[in-house]
Amino acid sequence: MSEAPSELKYSKSHEWVRLNDDGTVTVGITDHAQELLGDLVYVEVPEPGSELDAEQACAVVESVKAASDVYAPLAGTVLAVNESLADSPEAVNRDAYGDGWIMQLKPADSDAVNDLMDAGEYQKFIETE
Amino acid sequence: MGNKTPLYQAHQAMGAKLVDFAGWDMPIHYGSQIEEHHAVRRAAGMFDVSHMTVVDLHGDNTRRFLRFLLANDVDKLKKTGKALYSCMLNDSGKVLDDLIVYYFSENHFRLVVNSATREKDLDWIVRQAGPFEVQVSERPELAMIAVQGPQARDKVLGLLDDAQRTVAAGLGLFYGAALGDWFIARTGYTGEDGFEIMLPGDTAADLWNALQAAGVQPCGLGCRDTLRLEAGMNLYGSDMDETVSPLVSGLGWTVAWEPQARDFIGRAALEQERAAGPAQKLVGLLLQDKGVLRNHQRVLVQGVGDGEITSGSFSPTLGRSIALARVPAAAGDRCQVEIRGRLLEAKVVKPPFVRNGKAQIELD
Helix, strand or coil: CCCCCCCCEEECCCCCCCEEECEEEEECCCCHHHHHHEEEEEEEECCCEEECCCEEEEEEECCCCCEEEEEEECCCCEEECHHHHHHHCCCHHCCCCCCCCCCCCEEECHHHHCCCCCCHHHHHHHHCC | EECCCCCCCHHCCCCEEEECCCCEEEECCCCCCCHHHHHHHHEEEEEEEECCCCEECCCCCCCHHHHHHHHHHHHHHHCCCEEEEEEEEECCCEEEEEEEEEEEEEEEEEEEECCCCHHHHHHHHHHHHHHCCCEEECCCCCCEEEHHHHHHHHHHHCCCHHHHHHHHHHHCCCCCEEECCEEEHHHHHHHHCCCEEEEHHHHHHHHHHHHHHHCEECCCCHHHHHHHHHEEEECCCCCCCCCCHHCEEEEHCCCCCCCCCCCCHHHHHHHHHEEEEEEEEEEEEEEEECCCCCCCCCCECCCCCCEEEEEEEEEECCCCEEEEEEEEECCCCEEEEECCEEEEEEEECCCCEECCCCCCCCCC
16 A cells, blocks of 8 residues: 555645645655656656646656656746756655655645645545546 | 466565566566566576467477578587577568577477467468478477576576486586476576576476575566666567568577578578668667667667667666667767657667676776
8 A cells, every 4th residue: 555645735647745834835756656667767857947837747757667757736836856866766766755856846826736635535546546 | 367377376475566468467576676687687586487488399300490490590409408599580581589499309399489479470380380291389388487697596406306406507508408397498588697497387386486485586577678688688579570680680690691502481581681781780879868768769870860779778787778779780889869859878889788797888
C-alpha cells in the first residue's frame, strides 16, 4: 500500500501538492507514482519563472525503462525547482514527499488547491484506477 | 492472462512485478531493477528465460540443413556441446531472428530462438527442413534458467554432486553438456560469466529456490535488457528485424562468408549489399549531457545525415546513458541526439560498453 500523507492534496495525474504558510505550493510525484515508475535515473525540471497552466506537462521523470511527464496540478508561476535532482534523481524513490520534491509554484488562483483530492479521495482513486 | 512459466508461482512468492512479455507473464523486477543489475555485475543473479523457444532438430542431414538455414556456419561446431550464435535470414538477406545453435550429435542439434518470433520461426524452419528430411520438434516442457555474474558458476557448482560438478566446472566458454535430464551451457546474455540451464519444467522451481537459498539474486527482464545493452548485445525486434540485414546491425561478424561454395538462405542478397558497401552501420552512443537515450530517438550526424537509436537506456554500471544506434556508414565519432526537441551531444563508441564488470569505453 502506497503512502499518502493526510496534510497534502493530490491530482489525478499523481502529483502531490503541499500548501505552504506563505501561500505558495510545493509539488512532487506521489509514492504510488514513483512505485509504478521504478528506479528513477533522470529528472527534468521546469525553468524557474515559467508560467504553467493547470494540467500542463512541465517536468519529466525518467526511470530505467521509460520517460513520463509530470503535470502542473494547478496554474501558477515556477518560483523554485529542486536542482539536487539532477545529481540524485533517486531521491524521488527514496523520499517522494520530502527530498524528492520537484518544484515550488505561486498559484495563479489561491483557491485552486481546494479543487484537488485529499488523501482519502486519492487512495480511493488509485484503487479504482 | 498470458502464458505462465513453471516458475510463475516462485516469482509471485519472491515479490516479482509481473508484466506481459510476448504473451508471457514475466517478472520485470523484484523491487529494484538497478539493484538486480548490480547484483549480476558484482555477484550473481538468475533469470527465468523459460519463455524462450527450444527447438530440437533430428535427422542424418541436420548439419547440412543448418548450413543452408543459418548465416553462420555450423561446420564451426566440431565438439559435442559446442554453441554458435547466428542470424537466420530470409531470401532478401534480412534478419528473421537471431538464435543459438547447440551441437549434440550428427543427428541432433538444438536451437534456442526468441519467444516473440516463435510461430514465424517454427513455420520457416519446418518449411525449409522438408527437403532435408529433418524433424523439427519444439520442447515446450523445458524450463530455462540463466545464472549470471562473477560468482554465478560457483553458486551453481555448489548445488551439484561431484560427478556433475566435474563436468560443469570443465566447460569452456560457449560449451554445454548434459547432466542427467539437464543441459547446462556456459552461455548468457549479460556480458558476465555464468550458465544457462535447460531442465524439465516440473523441477525448475526446486533449482530456482535452491539458487536463491545460495544467495543468487532473482532478476527480472528489466535488468536483463540493461545488462545486454551494456554488453553490446543486440535485441531482436529493436536492433534488427526483417527490414534490415546483419551488415547494418553490427552482426557482420556472425556471417560466415567462407567457404564460398556454401549456399545459405539470403547469401546472394547479402553479397550484393556487401559489394555495394552497406549504407548504414550499428554503433554505440555515449550521451555527453544529462538525459536518457531512448529507442527511436533521432540521431543527427553533421554533414552526413540522420540515424536512429535502436536501443537506448541508462547504464547502471557506467552511471551514464548509452545506446545502440543505426547511423549512416560515413558517421564519425560525434553526433547529436534529439530529445524532446533539444539536441544533445553524444560520442560514437564501439560496443561493448561493459564486460565482466568493467567499463570498456572512455567515459570523458
